[in-house]
Every structure is written in structure tokens, then in C-alpha cells.
Amino acid sequence: MYGLQQFRKLYILLVDSDPGACYRIQQALGEGFVLRNATSLAEAKQCLADSLPDMLISEVRIGQESGLELCRFVRLTPSLRFLPVMLLTSHATLQDKVAGFDAGADDYVVKPYDARHLVARIRLLSRMKRFEQNPD
Amino acid sequence: MKKVLVIDDNPTIVELIKYAVNLQGAYNVVVAYDGVQGLERVYAEQPDCVIIDVKMPRMDGYQLVRCLRGDARTMNIPLIILSAMTREQDQMTGLLSGVDDYLTKPFKPSALNAAIERVLRLTPADRQRRMDHLVQTQAERE
Numbered sequence: 711m712y713g714l715q716q717f718r719k720l721y722i723l724l725v726d727s728d729p730g731a732c733y734r735i736q737q738a739l740g741e742g743f744v745l746r747n748a749t750s751l752a753e754a755k756q757c758l759a760d761s762l763p764d765m766l767i768s769e770v771r772i773g774q775e776s777g778l779e780l781c782r783f784v785r786l787t788p789s790l791r792f793l794p795v796m797l798l799t800s801h802a803t804l805q806d807k808v809a810g811f812d813a814g815a816d817d818y819v820v821k822p823y824d825a826r827h828l829v830a831r832i833r834l835l836s837r838m839k840r841f842e843q844n845p846d
Numbered sequence: 847m848k849k850v851l852v853i854d855d856n857p858t859i860v861e862l863i864k865y866a867v868n869l870q871g872a873y874n875v876v877v878a879y880d881g882v883q884g885l886e887r888v889y890a891e892q893p894d895c896v897i898i899d900v901k902m903p904r905m906d907g908y909q910l911v912r913c914l915r916g917d918a919r920t921m922n923i924p925l926i927i928l929s930a931m932t933r934e935q936d937q938m939t940g941l942l943s944g945v946d947d948y949l950t951k952p953f954k955p956s957a958l959n960a961a962i963e964r965v966l967r968l969t970p971a972d973r974q975r976r977m978d979h980l981v982q983t984q985a986e987r988e
Contacts, residue, residue: 819916
């Protein structure tokens, strides 16, 4: 896909209550990423408190909980404010997407996804957020 | 006849773009006046090309581009940003969001029409190659 030697490994916190979905995303992303999985909001918040990832990727529906709530938590927490957030989800209506961006997501990717496209989007989103913070 | 969707919250600018687009090309132009309405129009009209302003109510142009690129149903629609935001940072954000071309206002009708013709020729493979190239070049800058 890409010459991995030129890329820094990105640390991704992946929040999805479905272990199968986590496994598939891990397989799709390949070797350029270090993934940590969380299956609930509480676990996700604990992971964020333990160490700051390069990016948060979350489903919209996490069991009975909401990934949008997690987005809002990130945007309202000063230490997490600039964390890139991608919603990777099977919720694909216009209203879902508007709600996702309103909650503070930076990107919204609908399942099923093309692995190569997803990897590129993650890399570009990561770059874009760093660029926003430090244009030089 | 190809269909072009223009999304801009300024009705005067929309009329200017409609006029410019119809100077050269024979396009069916449809319009929307904010990002969410634009997204609705994309689903309803299935345009061949979308011209998008950046600063808009409800959903900005960058978010709209990411929204369209993140869904297999709309990921290969040709997208042009036409914005008054002229800083390199703004253009870079547009390109990283997945737009095919970034033009600034004020614009020349000939430049807009050339951009439309250019992006209409892009194939999904071209778009993926451009994205891969962008990933590579940005990695080299880090």
C-alpha cells in the first residue's frame, strides 16, 4: 500500500462494542498503526486518561451508549480538544452525518469501507489536524 | 446534459457562478444555500459535479467534502471548492479533506469552466492516486 518506513506509526483508540468490527478494522489498517480497543464509553475515557492517542475512531452506537456523547466529551475536555475524531459507522443517513459533525467529529466514514481509502483518510486527517494547530 | 450543483450561502455569488458556468458549458445547474441543504441536494439530484463554498451555515464546505468522500455512494463525485479563503492553510485543508480542485474568489469564468472540465475527467483510480500522492508528500514533510 505505502512504503511504511517513511510513516510514523499512529496510535489509534478504536471504540466499538463489536469485537468482530474491531478485528476487521485492525486487519484493514495493517502495520502502520498501533490500535487499542475500547468497548464502552467508560473504557474509552479510561484509555484517553491513560495515554493520549493520535486519533480516536468510534462507532456511533456503542452498545446502548452513544459515540456522539464521546465526541462531545472530547471537545469539552481541554486536554483532548485537538484530538482528531473519526466516526466509522454503519449509520449513513443525512441526519446521522449532521449529528456527527455537530457533536464535534472531524470526519465521518460509512461502513463498508475500502481499506486503502480508509488508511489514506486516517493519514490525511491526522496531518490536517496537526496542520491546523501548527500551519508552519 | 451534465448536472452541476452549486452550494453557496450568498445568493448573488450563486447567480454569478450560474452565469459563469453557463457561459461556456451546457450544464444543468442546481443550487443549495447551506451545507446541509447541499448534502440533501446531492442525494436528491445526483449531480455530476459539485461547486462548494467553505464558510456556510449548518455544515461548512470542508465538512461537506469529508462527508461525501466518506461514503461509497458519493466518494467519487467531482468536487470543487470555490472560496474567498485564500491562505495556503485553507487550500491545504481543502485538499486534505478530499476536494479535487480549490479555486479562490474572485474567480474567472474561464478558470471555473476549465476546472469543471478537468474534474469531470477524473476517474476513481485518478482520485485514489492523487490521495495516495498527497499522503506520501505530507509524510515527507513531517
